[in-house]
Amino acid sequence: MDTKGIDNLLGQLRGTAAAAAGKPVDNAAPAAGGADFAQVLKNSIDQVNAAQQQAQSMAQDFSAGDSNANLHEVMIALQKANVSFQEMVQVRNKLVSAYQDVMNIQV
Template sequence: MSVQGIDQVLGELKAMSALAGGQAVAQAQPIAGSPDFASMLKSSLDQVNQVQQDAQAQQLAFQSGAPEANLQDVMVSLQKASLSFQTMVQVRNKLVSAYQEVMSMQV
């Protein structure tokens, strides 16, 4: 996730907080050409999925005895897939936490 995307999410959270507090909110105009949060999240999920599929394909190639598959590359790709999945889980946990915090605000 880029810095611009993080700034956009923080701006949306601040706007929701101000709205929940009864303050008037100036609607921020999205930056031209910038993707929305849902599309950024979907593309991140797709990237994690692609890394996992690539790692699985390399693992199956190594198990079947393909000459181009070497153990070091397979292990590195499996670790990358694991790390990307763990990162995505942490992002999900932070999003759930932020959502719960916004929902628990008094109106």
């Protein structure tokens, strides 16, 4: 798992917390090669979307009677898409919870 985006976000949060506490802020640039959190999140959402589209396409092919469509592969693709979507929902819930916690911080 790529944690560079998370490390970058944590560094930004620490800098903001230091600024709020009146401490000097280290304005150093993010580590070279560090990933942008928004880009990592977007890539993850794109991967989930691709898995869902592939599973839907396979299911439509099977329903249409395509001789190359295998029921086992269709069911596995559907389950993978479902699991990845559920994982994305849990990440979203954690992000919303973290956002609400940050917004409730007394300054």
